[in-house]
Amino acid sequence: MKMYQMGANARNVNKSGDILRQLDREYALRPELAQTIDLHRELIVARATTEVPPIEDTLTREEAERLLNEGLCLLRRGRVELAGEEFARLCVHVCDITARHRPDLGDQFKAIRDLLVVPSQSKDLATQYLSWNRIDLPLAEGLDQELLAFVLNNALHPFLEKYAEAMEPLIDKERWYLAKCPVCGGQPDFSYLTQESGARYLLCSRCDTEWPYKRSECPFCGNTDSKTWGYYPSEDGSYRLYVCDQCGHYLKTLDLRQRTPDRSLAVERILSVAMDLTAREKGYR
């Protein structure tokens, strides 16, 4: 049994501080994103100020290697300690923040809040979500899965990020090359092409782990047909909206060969919502 002491969330607060400063800078430059930045700014603060307990049980290098060789993520089967009450508190806080910023979705967030307010229940639901990427329980019937995932991703983030920091040294990412996060098994929601060689790295939608993946292959279905897997470039060439006509997924991508990296990926993910909107309107998901 190993103990990793991460005193007072210091690392997370520093990292979040950088993200908030970058968002503040963009707030003045991108007035059309003001409402989006306002909302996510509050969410980031809520996440950064959550007390995450020390990780008491993690893996040996041999255990990690065995799991990764079998294509299994390190946090399989929900072996995440969620500190019941703190996790439920953050779930409720995320719902309250979002309902305040988006009263048009108030009813839905209230329903999600009622589901997650009980610590034991929120913990069980989060465990199922981590394993299956959705919640198919009668309790969650009628709830929008995307909004439910949004709340859980935000509430899980500080906990998963702590595990990711502890476990990343155990991962030889060059030997992973699978389409799911090696730490938590999450799907990617952003990617970038490296400055040095244009290699693709995926960003986990849950814990922000980055890992390499094949450059010209859809990470959601493995499609390599250039007629059905391709991208639309932005005007300045720094962004690419990859779309797959085989599985209907899209992937926002930042080409760091075209632009000096001056913002963190967490910020790019928020600032690029125009790509999400356009992709969704075209029927991609």
Add this chain to the structure above:
Amino acid sequence: MKDLSRRDFLKLTGLATGSVLLPGRVVLRQPIQPFPLRKRVGEAYSICPYCSVGCGLIVATDEAGHITNVEGDPDHPHNRGALDPKSISVRQLSTSPLRLSKVLYRAPGSSAWEEKRWDWAMGEIAKRIQKTRNETFARTFKVADKDVAVNRTEGIAWLGGAANNNEDCYLGSKFARALGMVYVEHQARI
């Protein structure tokens, strides 16, 4: 077109992705400009044909299938994204205006190129191989006053290159030796 309720409109565009809540267009103070969907680019894997290293390529094509860019494949174990000057310019195999698209023939002693048909060219090549082989074929060779059977032709040589794969080279070398050629070489040995 049926009028959409606000909820239906939001449903169409999707509400959230990962940890990001998508803005609802109808409630924004200032509209978000859509991401341009012009000039879709497809990317396909290929291999450089020039030398035996076989560097990995990513070939970008536009919607009409024309090559717009070639770069090294960063995942390929041979080159990890690096390319030399020949492979960087490999797109000109497809796009160069100097690329021949017709059979051109210059008769012996002539200074002019004539356009010919493929079937004429193939037949002519076969005739000339047979003629040269027959004129230069040696059944025996004298070694220390003895006639040793050689059954060879020294009038034709065969040269393979990096653009030939294993199967091309196998068939080529079998064909060459069946005709009695002994000068059989390959660019990779040089």
